[in-house]
Amino acid sequence: MTIESKISIRHVHKAFSVKRGSKPFKAESQPVYALQDINLEVRQGEFMVIVGPSGCGKSTLLDLLAGLTKPGGGQILLDGQAISGPNLDRGIVFQQYALFPWKTALANVEFGLEAKGVGRRERRETAQRFIELVGLGGFEHRYPHELSGGMKQRIAIARSLAYDPEVLLMDEPFAALDAQTRETLQSELLRIWEATGKTIIFITHGIEEAVYLGQRVAIMTSRPGRIKRVIDIPFESRRSEEDLRSNPDFVKLRHEIWELLKDEVSRAQEQEKSKTLDAYGEGKSSAKGGARHG
Amino acid sequence: MAESNVAKTLILQGRSDGGTLERATAKARRAFRNSVAILLFLAAWEIAPRTGIVNVTFFPPFSEVVSAWWGLLRDGDLQDHLAASLTRSISGFLLANLIAIPLGLAIGWWKTAADYLNPFLELMRNTAALAILPVFILLLGLGETSKIAIVLYASLFPLLLNTISGVKNVDPLLVKSARSMGLSSISLFRKVIVPAALPTMFVGIRQAGASSILVLVAAEMVGATSGLGYLIQYAQFSFLIPQMYAGIITISVLGIIVNYLLLALERRLTGWRQTYGE
Numbered sequence: 282m283t284i285e286s287k288i289s290i291r292h293v294h295k296a297f298s299v300k301r302g303s304k305p306f307k308a309e310s311q312p313v314y315a316l317q318d319i320n321l322e323v324r325q326g327e328f329m330v331i332v333g334p335s336g337c338g339k340s341t342l343l344d345l346l347a348g349l350t351k352p353g354g355g356q357i358l359l360d361g362q363a364i365s366g367p368n369l370d371r372g373i374v375f376q377q378y379a380l381f382p383w384k385t386a387l388a389n390v391e392f393g394l395e396a397k398g399v400g401r402r403e404r405r406e407t408a409q410r411f412i413e414l415v416g417l418g419g420f421e422h423r424y425p426h427e428l429s430g431g432m433k434q435r436i437a438i439a440r441s442l443a444y445d446p447e448v449l450l451m452d453e454p455f456a457a458l459d460a461q462t463r464e465t466l467q468s469e470l471l472r473i474w475e476a477t478g479k480t481i482i483f484i485t486h487g488i489e490e491a492v493y494l495g496q497r498v499a500i501m502t503s504r505p506g507r508i509k510r511v512i513d514i515p516f517e518s519r520r521s522e523e524d525l526r527s528n529p530d531f532v533k534l535r536h537e538i539w540e541l542l543k544d545e546v547s548r549a550q551e552q553e554k555s556k557t558l559d560a561y562g563e564g565k566s567s568a569k570g571g572a573r574h575g
Numbered sequence: 576m577a578e579s580n581v582a583k584t585l586i587l588q589g590r591s592d593g594g595t596l597e598r599a600t601a602k603a604r605r606a607f608r609n610s611v612a613i614l615l616f617l618a619a620w621e622i623a624p625r626t627g628i629v630n631v632t633f634f635p636p637f638s639e640v641v642s643a644w645w646g647l648l649r650d651g652d653l654q655d656h657l658a659a660s661l662t663r664s665i666s667g668f669l670l671a672n673l674i675a676i677p678l679g680l681a682i683g684w685w686k687t688a689a690d691y692l693n694p695f696l697e698l699m700r701n702t703a704a705l706a707i708l709p710v711f712i713l714l715l716g717l718g719e720t721s722k723i724a725i726v727l728y729a730s731l732f733p734l735l736l737n738t739i740s741g742v743k744n745v746d747p748l749l750v751k752s753a754r755s756m757g758l759s760s761i762s763l764f765r766k767v768i769v770p771a772a773l774p775t776m777f778v779g780i781r782q783a784g785a786s787s788i789l790v791l792v793a794a795e796m797v798g799a800t801s802g803l804g805y806l807i808q809y810a811q812f813s814f815l816i817p818q819m820y821a822g823i824i825t826i827s828v829l830g831i832i833v834n835y836l837l838l839a840l841e842r843r844l845t846g847w848r849q850t851y852g853e
């Protein structure tokens with residue numbers, strides 16, 4: 282198991298120090314334990330979905346995988362090598378697209394290729410090919426503000442795929458989209474995944490989305506985040522199934538995950554509440570977590 | 576069949592004619608809206624002195640001002656003064672850009688520095704440049720140096736403050752996204768921070784452009800032997816009232832041109848931004 286793992290997350294911890302107290306002199310550094318002893322093995326070419334209540338540390342985990350931050354303890358291996366920093370072997374897709382507004386769709390997709398040192402000519406051709414892969418041929422010269430949310434997310438996906446990372450990290454990529462667009466993009470993502478064979482780690486709040494997309498679904502506890510259970514989703518080729526969502530097995534799995542998640546969600550809500558109260562008591566709002574959307 | 580085609584063509588033509596006509600009227604209406612207030616003002620300027628509502632000696636009719644302006648142009652006086660003023664404004668303005676933009680980018684990037692320096696820079700910006708003109712004259716004399724220095728001073732702070740705030744307010748998600756693609760700090764700066772900060776930087780550039788003219792003209796009135804400010808002051812002393820107004824008008828037009836040019840440059844460089852007007 283260990284040997285064939287694409288990504289191994291072993292005993293990973295992460296804590297943030299949050300300054301509290303109303304007066305600067307009284308400020309004491311208080312750690313917020315975001316992740317506690319995370320263990321997860323992701324196989325080559327696997328579609329792994331992570332679900333968990335708001336504020337449980339999902340984005341924190343993804344930042345660690347991207348190499349944007351370092352774990353406080355434990356290690357993360359990619360092909361058996363410890364991750365030392367950001368690299369083009371991993372691509373991230375964010376919920377808020379993170380497209381460069383001063384670049385056209387095409388130039389946005391070219392951005393990672395440029396960072397990779399690909400020549401101008403080849404860059405253009407590759408970018409064009411990936412824009413077509415995500416079904417946006419004809420829109421390459423539009424600026425992000427001229428595209429709909431769904432189109433922007435397609436471009437963001439094309440940008441991450443274009444530089445050919447081995448692993449695609451996706452942080453609630455479809456959460457800001459309307460239901461129809463989301464369903465379309467979900468099945469397109471599956472198509473792209475099947476076509477490219479990438480390893481995907483996909484974070485979501487949506488249980489249905491998790492069951493529909495994932496080969497396995499990891500459920501996290503409320504903060505400090507741990508992996509509570511990993512559930513196998515045994516459907517073959519999801520796209521061929523006519524209406525997978527009403528399949529009784531699908532419904533059963535969805536319910537099982539919901540059962541696992543619901544205590545964690547209420548605990549997370551308790552945490553948020555007490556944190557807000559704390560912040561009131563100390564006359565200063567705490568770190569960002571309290572105000573984050575769900 | 577053929578006839579109906581002809582009819583269709585006619586209809587289409589009629590429509591497109593209507594479109595052109597409509598567009599032409601819209602254009603005319605816009606031109607009218609933009610110029611009517613100015614034209615009324617100029618008409619009042621022409622009529623009021625002629626009808627004796629205001630004193631002709633101090634307020635000559637607009638046509639006389641125009642002919643005085645023409646006279647100054649023919650003698651070459653206007654060009655000389657304009658060139659003197661422009662040299663000073665442009666040198667001061669460019670120098671300020673050269674200093675403030677790299678400095679502002681550095682300060683904005685280094686957040687702690689920005690937090691410490693911002694109050695000081697605000698203080699400096701709100702210290703009217705003209706109020707410290709005497710200091711400049713004292714230190715640098717009455718020559719070109721003190722004029723360029725005052726323009727530099729007046730342009731520096733809007734540029735600096737806006738560049739800093741532009742860099743500080745770059746969307747962290749964009750930085751994160753670029754970093755995840757393994758960009759080095761230098762490419763990150765060049766490819767993300769600077770383009771993202773550019774619109775805010777341009778607010779500063781336009782403010783600086785406007786104040787570089789305003790401040791210079793005032794400085795030239797105090798101690799100078801050339802320049803548009805001097806021309807106005809000299810004309811007033813010598814009781815060449817139409818010439819004085821000619822100088823004033825030249826400055827107004829110059830201000831408009833400078834603003835227009837900077838705006839055009841801004842559109843070229845930040846054309847990707849949403850045009851909210853449409």
Ligand SMILES: Nc1ncnc2c1ncn2[C@@H]1O[C@H](COP(=O)(O)OP(=O)(O)OP(=O)(O)O)[C@@H](O)[C@H]1O
Nearest residue numbers: 297315334335336337338339340341568569570573
């Ligand atoms: N830079 C930071 N400084 C301090 N605390 C942080 C920081 N980033 C995250 N946290 C805290 O760590 C915890 C986990 O945050 P994270 O963003 O990973 O949650 P999440 O699971 O992605 O939540 P959501 O589902 O709402 O996106 C939160 O309590 C948050 O307040």
Ligand SMILES: [Mg+2]
Nearest residue numbers: 339340341452
């Ligand atoms: Mg998150």
